[in-house]
Amino acid sequence: FGILFIFIETKNKNREPRVRSLRELTYQDAFLIGIFQLIAAIFPGTSRSGATIVGGLFLGVSRTAAAEFTFFLAIPVMAGASILKIAKYGLSFSAEEIFMLLTAMVTAFLVSVLVIRFLMDYIKSHNFKVFGWYRIFLGMGVLAYFIVM
Numbered sequence: 001f002g003i004l005f006i007f008i009e010t011k012n013k014n015r016e017p018r019v020r021s022l023r024e025l026t027y028q029d030a031f032l033i034g035i036f037q038l039i040a041a042i043f044p045g046t047s048r049s050g051a052t053i054v055g056g057l058f059l060g061v062s063r064t065a066a067a068e069f070t071f072f073l074a075i076p077v078m079a080g081a082s083i084l085k086i087a088k089y090g091l092s093f094s095a096e097e098i099f100m101l102l103t104a105m106v107t108a109f110l111v112s113v114l115v116i117r118f119l120m121d122y123i124k125s126h127n128f129k130v131f132g133w134y135r136i137f138l139g140m141g142v143l144a145y146f147i148v149m
Helices: 002-011 027-042 048-058 063-088 095-125 129-148
Strands: none
Touching: 002 048, 002 129, 027 048, 027 063, 048 063, 063 095
């Protein structure tokens, strides 16, 4: 997806987004972006958020609208995954485990809000190419590690 980020950002450089805000996003757009999320589910190691942002950009959605939609799309996915994991452990938690779980949830929520706020401010004046290069170099590093090992 690193190469796709760079390609799509280059392709969209001088184009006006077809969809500028979440309010302009159609059900068809949402469905098609969801297909990109499905691609991430099929291929292990693919970033779900990266796939949905790339999908949005590919469809002509602005960076901010694509990122916002991706974060909102994560809410039911993360909630469902959390519920499945809690159910998997039989709902038999001690008071200490419940406290630790709640503390972790609140901490994760607060950190997520800070990171999302930073990212949304960042993409208002920057593109996603840096994330594309990050993915490429990280992938090369991981490949090099496994080749050496």
